[in-house]
Amino acid sequence: MTGCKKVTYEQVLAWRLRQQGLAPRTDASAAEIVGRLAGVQAQVASSAELAVATRQRKPAAGGRTAAGSAQMTAGSAQGASASGVREGLAARSLVKTWAMRGTLHLLRAEEAGAYLSLLGAARTWEKPAWQKAFGVSPRQVAAMGEAVEEILDGRVLTRQELTDAVLARDGLDGLGEQLASGWSTVLKPLAWTGRLCQGPAQGQKVTFAAPRSWVPGWGGIPDPQEAARVVIPAYLRAHGPATPAAFDAWLLRGATRKPVLRGWFEELGDQLTEVEVDGERGAYVLAEDADALAATDPSREVRLLAGFDQYVLGPGTADTRLIAPSRRKAVSRAAGWISPVVVHGGRVVGVWEFTDEEVVVTLFEEAGDVPADALEAEAAHLARCTGRDRTVAVRKD
Numbered sequence: 001m002t003g004c005k006k007v008t009y010e011q012v013l014a015w016r017l018r019q020q021g022l023a024p025r026t027d028a029s030a031a032e033i034v035g036r037l038a039g040v041q042a043q044v045a046s047s048a049e050l051a052v053a054t055r056q057r058k059p060a061a062g063g064r065t066a067a068g069s070a071q072m073t074a075g076s077a078q079g080a081s082a083s084g085v086r087e088g089l090a091a092r093s094l095v096k097t098w099a100m101r102g103t104l105h106l107l108r109a110e111e112a113g114a115y116l117s118l119l120g121a122a123r124t125w126e127k128p129a130w131q132k133a134f135g136v137s138p139r140q141v142a143a144m145g146e147a148v149e150e151i152l153d154g155r156v157l158t159r160q161e162l163t164d165a166v167l168a169r170d171g172l173d174g175l176g177e178q179l180a181s182g183w184s185t186v187l188k189p190l191a192w193t194g195r196l197c198q199g200p201a202q203g204q205k206v207t208f209a210a211p212r213s214w215v216p217g218w219g220g221i222p223d224p225q226e227a228a229r230v231v232i233p234a235y236l237r238a239h240g241p242a243t244p245a246a247f248d249a250w251l252l253r254g255a256t257r258k259p260v261l262r263g264w265f266e267e268l269g270d271q272l273t274e275v276e277v278d279g280e281r282g283a284y285v286l287a288e289d290a291d292a293l294a295a296t297d298p299s300r301e302v303r304l305l306a307g308f309d310q311y312v313l314g315p316g317t318a319d320t321r322l323i324a325p326s327r328r329k330a331v332s333r334a335a336g337w338i339s340p341v342v343v344h345g346g347r348v349v350g351v352w353e354f355t356d357e358e359v360v361v362t363l364f365e366e367a368g369d370v371p372a373d374a375l376e377a378e379a380a381h382l383a384r385c386t387g388r389d390r391t392v393a394v395r396k397d
Contacts, residue, residue, distance in 0.1 A: 004274045005290045009321050013346020014299035019238050021055035023301040030084035031093040035108035037310040038234040042104045050306035053083035053385035082385050092216055097197035098188045101253055109215050117227035120192035122255040136178055136186050145195045152210035156199040162208050194221040228264035239314030241275035241283035249316050302374035303343040304352055323348045344370050358393045365396050
């Protein structure tokens with residue numbers, strides 16, 4: 001690892017906005033944006049579509065995101081999408097599967113195996129606490145993985161069809177309750193070991209497919225050391241500078257063994273440069289990006305970002321320089337819900353939501369003035385993304 005650049009946090013935020021296609025926006029495809037962001041959380045499909053569309057300078061003509069509804073509910077509307085996400089999934093340039101932190105993500109197809117490799121490296125399902133909580137042994141997980149790989153070979157099955165086929169296998173007939181769980185916890189190790197991913201929805205029903213027969217050019221799950229050389233640079237390119245601990249929190253809530261994590265970063269050697277941010281050391285950026293970061297001017301841009309946006313999830317809601325501690329609950333809400341946020345100068349200064357007729361913006365009192373014309377411009381961009389015009393209503397909290 002080379003050198004040590006000194007930068008301000010304002011520079012870091014402005015650089016991230018640029019790296020993530022937020023300021024300026026981009027003409028990139030959905031798959032390119034997903035790769036640029038190191039994945040896009042897709043637990044709520046409409047939020048994932050909007051997260052991609054808000055980064056596009058000209059969302060696809062005639063398309064619209066599922067977030068055109070007031071509630072931005074889960075599940076995508078049929079037909080063309082403004083973001084291109086649905087088209088990317090149909091073309092299989094994008095894969096939807098359980099990934100970072102055990103949540104559903106969109107991943108660019110050619111890199112999906114690397115992300116899954118690092119998640120699987122933690123072997124969380126082999127820990128006694130996991131076995132006690134979910135009632136499945138490592139031996140059963142391994143047997144289930146082998147069964148699922150055979151069952152899904154060349155096939156796409158609904159959740160119920162897959163469950164029925166697994167329970168028909170010898171030794172797995174007692175896992176009905178675990179497989180029926182809405183949290184899908186026992187299926188996540190199968191995703192991380194490359195046994196299954198999501199296929200095309202059948203109405204409201206989720207389907208599953210085997211990556212080796214579903215993803216064009218599927219190269220399997222690489223060795224974690226090899227995968228780290230793909231995933232860590234992708235993360236730092238979008239969300240750096242960052243410490244190894246911040247990377248691990250984003251990856252799997254700190255579950256990676258510390259010697260393993262340290263080894264991944266050390267293996268990158270001179271590809272990384274240490275950065276001192278406002279006097280604090282220990283964060284890294286790609287060496288090739290260090291000069292551009294140091295030359296970045298602070299931003300005064302205003303952006304309205306979707307719920308579960310990677311700009312927030314990359315560093316995490318515990319980053320007090322991004323989100324004031326007193327406002328974390330407004331952003332990170334009950335049941336893991338991450339609010340749509342208002343960003344000004346790179347920092348989170350409020351939250352927002354759709355109603356039938358309005359974009360309701362709630363600005364934090366301590367955030368200072370946010371230009372009204374910038375909020376109007378952002379609402380106009382949301383209209384291009386969703387195919388629905390709304391007026392802006394601003395209030396203070």
